[in-house]
Amino acid sequence: MSKCFPAAAALALAIGLSAGTAHGNEENVVSDPHQWLEGVEDAKALDWVKAQNAKAEAELASTPQFAQLEAELLAIYDSDDKIPGVYKQGEWYYNFWKDKQNPRGLWRRTTLEEYRKPRPQWEVLIDLDALNKAEGENWIWHGADCLRPDYRRCLVALSRGGADADVTREFDLENKSWVEGGFFREEAKGALSWIDADTVYVYSDFGPGSLTESGYPRVVKRWQRGTPLVSAVPVYEGKPDDMYIAAMHDHTPGFERDFVSRTLAFYNDELYLVAADGALTKIDAPNSANKGVHRQWLTLELREPWEVAGRTYPAGSLLASDFDAFMAGEREFQVLFEPTDTTSLAGSSWTRNHLVLNVLEDVKSKLWVLTPGADGWARRPLAGLPEFGTVSASAVDDEESDALWLTVTDYLTPTTLMLGDAAPDAPAPEVLKTMPTFFDASKHVVEQHFATSKDGTRVPYFLVRPKDAKPDGRNPTLLYGYGGFEISLTPGYSGGVGKGWLEKGGTYAVANIRGGGEYGPRWHQAALKANRHKAYEDFAAVAQDLIDRKITSPAHLGIRGGSNGGLLTGNMLVQYPELFGAVVIQVPLLDMQRYNKLLAGASWMAEYGDPDKPEEWAFIRTFSPYHLFDPEQKYPPTILLTSTRDDRVHPGHARKMMAKMLESGQDVRYYENIEGGHGGAADNRQAAHMDALYLTFLWQQLAGEPGAPAPAP
Numbered sequence: 187m188s189k190c191f192p193a194a195a196a197l198a199l200a201i202g203l204s205a206g207t208a209h210g211n212e213e214n215v216v217s218d219p220h221q222w223l224e225g226v227e228d229a230k231a232l233d234w235v236k237a238q239n240a241k242a243e244a245e246l247a248s249t250p251q252f253a254q255l256e257a258e259l260l261a262i263y264d265s266d267d268k269i270p271g272v273y274k275q276g277e278w279y280y281n282f283w284k285d286k287q288n289p290r291g292l293w294r295r296t297t298l299e300e301y302r303k304p305r306p307q308w309e310v311l312i313d314l315d316a317l318n319k320a321e322g323e324n325w326i327w328h329g330a331d332c333l334r335p336d337y338r339r340c341l342v343a344l345s346r347g348g349a350d351a352d353v354t355r356e357f358d359l360e361n362k363s364w365v366e367g368g369f370f371r372e373e374a375k376g377a378l379s380w381i382d383a384d385t386v387y388v389y390s391d392f393g394p395g396s397l398t399e400s401g402y403p404r405v406v407k408r409w410q411r412g413t414p415l416v417s418a419v420p421v422y423e424g425k426p427d428d429m430y431i432a433a434m435h436d437h438t439p440g441f442e443r444d445f446v447s448r449t450l451a452f453y454n455d456e457l458y459l460v461a462a463d464g465a466l467t468k469i470d471a472p473n474s475a476n477k478g479v480h481r482q483w484l485t486l487e488l489r490e491p492w493e494v495a496g497r498t499y500p501a502g503s504l505l506a507s508d509f510d511a512f513m514a515g516e517r518e519f520q521v522l523f524e525p526t527d528t529t530s531l532a533g534s535s536w537t538r539n540h541l542v543l544n545v546l547e548d549v550k551s552k553l554w555v556l557t558p559g560a561d562g563w564a565r566r567p568l569a570g571l572p573e574f575g576t577v578s579a580s581a582v583d584d585e586e587s588d589a590l591w592l593t594v595t596d597y598l599t600p601t602t603l604m605l606g607d608a609a610p611d612a613p614a615p616e617v618l619k620t621m622p623t624f625f626d627a628s629k630h631v632v633e634q635h636f637a638t639s640k641d642g643t644r645v646p647y648f649l650v651r652p653k654d655a656k657p658d659g660r661n662p663t664l665l666y667g668y669g670g671f672e673i674s675l676t677p678g679y680s681g682g683v684g685k686g687w688l689e690k691g692g693t694y695a696v697a698n699i700r701g702g703g704e705y706g707p708r709w710h711q712a713a714l715k716a717n718r719h720k721a722y723e724d725f726a727a728v729a730q731d732l733i734d735r736k737i738t739s740p741a742h743l744g745i746r747g748g749s750n751g752g753l754l755t756g757n758m759l760v761q762y763p764e765l766f767g768a769v770v771i772q773v774p775l776l777d778m779q780r781y782n783k784l785l786a787g788a789s790w791m792a793e794y795g796d797p798d799k800p801e802e803w804a805f806i807r808t809f810s811p812y813h814l815f816d817p818e819q820k821y822p823p824t825i826l827l828t829s830t831r832d833d834r835v836h837p838g839h840a841r842k843m844m845a846k847m848l849e850s851g852q853d854v855r856y857y858e859n860i861e862g863g864h865g866g867a868a869d870n871r872q873a874a875h876m877d878a879l880y881l882t883f884l885w886q887q888l889a890g891e892p893g894a895p896a897p898a899p
Contacts, residue, residue, distance in 0.1 A: 218777075220845045224784065224838035226830060231841070235830070238844060238856040242825070245855060246882045247875075255686055256878040260286075262681040263870035267622040269603050272301060274583045275337045281308070282327055289869040290314040291327050293342075302618060311362055312342070328352045332359065333380045334437045341369065341378045341386070347831040347860075350786070354378045369411065375833075376403040379434050381444070384411040387433040388418055395426075400789035402430040406446060422446045422458070422466065429789045433460070438585060441481050451792035452671060453489055459513065467513065480536045480584070483558075484509040485522070487531065489707040500524060502706035504531055504543070506563070520563050522556055530706030532674060535580045537588040540608040542568065542579045548634070549646055549676060549704050551577045555608050570606065570614040575599055576676040579606070588612070596677040597650045597694070598627035598684075624681030625689040629653055632677070637731035639700075640723040643712075646704065647728045648677060650694040651737065659739035662889035663693040665729060669701035669721040670750035670793060672710035686881035692889070695732060699724035701750075715795040716805040722757045729758075729765045741767045744884045748772030748827075749835055750793075756811035756843070759821055768887035769824045770880045773832055776839040778810030779803065784836035812843055817850035824852065825883045827876055829859045855883070 225231045246252060264286040272279040279301050284291040294308040318325050328343035338360050345352040354377060356368030369386055371378050375397075376390030389403035390396075392415075398404045404426065407418035424431040430449040436442060444460035450473065457477045458466040469484070471477055476487040486505045491498055495517040499505060502525035507518060523531050523543055532544040532551060541556045541563075553568040571577055575596035582589035588608040592615050595601040600623055606615035633649045655661050664687055668675055675696050687694055698704040701713035701721040713721040729745070732738050743766050747755040752774025759769045779797045781787040794809075795802040807813055824847065828840040837858060847854040857879055859872055 218780075218842070220842040221838075223841035223845060224836065226837060232830075234845075235841065235856075235858045239858060242855040242857045242879065246879050246886075249882075252878055252882050255882060256874050258685050259682050259877055260871060260874035262624045262685060263874055265622065265624070265681075269601060269619040269621050270306075271603070272296075275332055276335070278337075280330075282329075283308075284870055286870075288313070288315055289871060290318060290325065293327065293330065311359065312357070330357070331377075331379060333383060335439075339365070339368075339380075339383065341380065343377065346373065348829070349831050349833040351375050351833055367412075369409070374403075375401060377432070378409075379432075380437075381408070381435045385409065387421070387435070388415070389432050398424065398428050398430065398788075399426055400429050400786050402786070402789065404428060404431055406431050406433040421460070421464065422448070424448050427788075436479065438481060443479065445479070452790065454792060469513075478534075479509060482509055483507070484512050485534075485541075486519075487534075489711075501708060501711075502530055504534065506541075506558075520558075522563060525706050525708075528705070530674075530704065530709070532676075532703075533578070535590070536584045537581045537590065537608045538584060538586060539588055542581075542590065542608055544578055546674065546676070546704060549648075549674070549698050550634075551676065553577055553579050555610075557610075566610065568606070568608070576678060590615075595679045597632050597648065597679065598630055599679060600624070601679050621679060621681075625684030627684065627688070629691075630688055635731065635735075637697075637724075637727040639720070639727040641720065643700070643720075643724065645697065645699060645724045645727055647695055647697045647731075649732075649737070650688060652691055652693065655693060655737070657736035659733070659736045660742060661693045661738050662691070662885065663695060663732060663738035663743050664884060664888075665695045665697060665725075665732065665743065665745045666751075667697040667699055667725050667728075667745070667747050667754050668749075668751040669697075669699040669713065669725065669754055670710075671701075672703035672707065674698070674703040682877050682881075686877065687884070690885065690889075692885070693737060695728065697725050697728040699728070699754075714793060715802070718794065718805070718809045721754065722761060722809065725754060725758060726762045726765060729762070733765070740765050742888045744768035744770065744888050746770035746772070746880065746884075748774070750775065752776070752835075752840075753778075753809070753811070757809055757814075759824060760811045760814040760816070760819075763819065763821050766822045768884050769822055770827070770884065771824065771840065771843075772827045772880070773829060773835050773837075774826070774839050774843075775835055776810070776843045777812040778806050779813065781839070784838060786834045787836070812839075812846065815843070815846055817846075821847070821852050821854075823883075823887045824854045825880055826854070826856045827858075827880060831860070 223231050266285055270281045270283055272281045278295040280295045282291055282293050291314045292310050293312040294310045296306045296308050300306040314325055314327055324347050325344040326348045328345045330340045330342045332340040340357045341354050342357045343352045343354050351373050353373045354371035356365040358365050371390050374391035378386045378388050380386055386409050387406055388409045389406040392405055396405045404424045406421045408421050409418035421433055428450050433446045435444050446458040448456040454473045457469040460466055469477055471486050472492055474489040478485040484507045488499055488501050488503045490501050504523040505519040506522050529545055529547045532546045535542045543554045545552050555566050555568050557564045572594050575594045578593050579590045590606045590608055592604040592606045593601055600621035603619040604615035604617050629652050630650055631653050635647055635649055637645045639645050675698055699721050700709055703710055745755050745758055745766055752771045755769055755771045756774055756776045775781050782791055795806045797803045797806050826840045826844050828837045830837055844856040
């Protein structure tokens with residue numbers, strides 16, 4: 187199995203300590219009158235939350251139109267006709283599934299022969315709703331790690347209410363039961379990972395001093411079955427200001443290796459090879475490079491230029507080297523990808539004999555197959571795929587075959603799942619599943635445009651508009667963005683946005699602003715720390731371009747973003763209020779003076795900066811919506827959405843901003859889901875309710891109630 191360390195894990199953290207703040211030694215000086223709202227489970231704070239929720243419900247959720255939309259969204263999210271995504275373990279194909287009858291979900295499996303059928307027969311392994319009922323819990327599925335090669339024993343992670351913190355329990359797939367006296371990890375941020383049938387790596391909360399300042403594991407240990415956790419043998423201990431420490435065993439036959447990953451910050455990590463005697467040898471590659479190991483190969487995806495052995499490789503390149511030769515000191519590389527002004531590497535996936543690259547060119551994807559040989563690496567485009575949409579590829583089983591899962595989608599075309607092959611003589615991909623049509627897309631068209639940002643940078647954005655839309659500035663338009671952590675926004679089918687916005691006649695736009703990964707590391711790095719304002723200037727430029735084209739006007743233009751995207755829309759609210767008629771801010775960062783003291787916030791200082799350093803607070807303050815808020819300014823109508831159980835981005839950000847906006851008489855409403863974690867919702871019903879809230883709010887503000895005339899521009 188190929189290993190890629192540890193950027194994938196770090197990205198997952200992008201996208202706490204269950205209550206309160208992460209720092210116990212923080213000064214007790216409180217100058218913010220709303221800071222009491224940071225008490226996540228504080229009774230007074232929760233009473234305040236419930237009062238705000240009631241007002242939002244009364245305003246938005248009391249109409250027949252809301253009830254209809256919520257029901258339509260729930261029907262989509264619960265649909266039995268959605269594509270059940272699967273992954274292969276041994277001869278079985280596994281899936282986790284939620285629907286109306288199973289709101290918390292089923293972990294189940296089937297055969298490929300069954301999976302090809304319109305209605306496969308599934309073997310249920312864990313019924314999470316039944317487990318919750320039996321145990322009086324509110325478990326949310328966090329995944330299962332099953333031990334190769336027989337895949338009988340699995341380490342199952344379960345979260346209470348959707349928090350990042352979870353427990354790990356051992357499960358027997360043959361008996362379909364929990365292993366009595368098996369491996370068990372108490373609730374914390376961290377994990378267990380298999381070494382062999384009787385040994386695991388454990389990185390978790392071992393007590394005082396064992397967590398980083400970000401609230402993630404600082405210590406990793408080797409734990410033997412049948413022994414108490416306190417006797418687990420330390421493998422590596424990071425520093426308090428590191429971000430995340432983990433370890434893993436590569437089970438690939440003939441290439442078994444152990445690794446420790448030390449993540450210092452986002453896109454700043456060290457990878458160590460663990461010898462049989464426990465000695466650690468650092469992989470001598472740049473900390474900023476994404477390091478992958480697959481069989482005999484080491485791959486390095488560079489995020490900064492690297493000068494080595496008399497040659498400089500540009501940022502965004504993908505290099506390959508023989509792993510053992512590299513560890514022996516050789517520095518010979520094959521360049522597998524090198525970016526241009528319009529291209530970037532969106533991802534890669536190994537099969538048994540090939541490496542498949544997903545390349546974005548102006549945010550449109552193309553797949554290439556690379557094959558190592560005696561004369562270097564041959565390359566060719568992957569044949570048999572449609573010419574439109576976002577295309578992605580992942581290996582079905584990278585040890586046994588060159589089979590690929592292939593998906594194709596765009597904003598108006600339901601996602602299609604195909605089974606293909608990376609071999610040069612492979613037949614055309616086989617269509618396995620197609621998502622049903624959840625909304626009428628016949629009246630819309632997808633376009634790509636480019637806006638010009640304040641500094642002259644060309645910023646792409648996608649536009650989904652009615653074919654007959656008139657350029658009169660009156661089209662209700664929703665603009666979405668994220669712009670952080672090198673995450674790319676590519677076209678994809680959303681039944682919720684389609685049903686709740688497009689089918690009503692709305693226009694939808696997605697901005698590919700700096701801070702994201704659409705043009706590789708340079709696009710991300712252009713908006714870090716003191717340059718954060720460039721992401722916001724890009725988003726404002728896209729909004730202005732929509733207005734200049736008369737697609738819409740400020741009175742009809744709404745925006746939405748969550749997490750880092752909530753920081754984006756929060757800045758749009760306070761810095762560009764004249765551009766928008768409605769603002770949706772979800773699970774946001776807003777108080778950038780205290781973000782590093784709240785839950786996982788300290789892990790994002792490589793992105794935003796350290797507000798405790800005066801020289802950095804000087805620029806962070808310029809994009810802290812909580813501090814830029816002016817009570818004398820009239821802001822556009824706003825809704826803030828968050829979750830009590832979000833232990834990644836603290837709900838205090840949204841709570842305090844709501845309190846400040848209420849004080850100055852702003853047009854604002856607030857809804858906090860009691861469960862849901864950073865995703866905001868713990869099941870489909872909660873997701874449908876929250877989505878119906880923001881969609882109803884936007885339609886009311888930008889187009890009026892269904893059937894009512896649109897407000898004048």
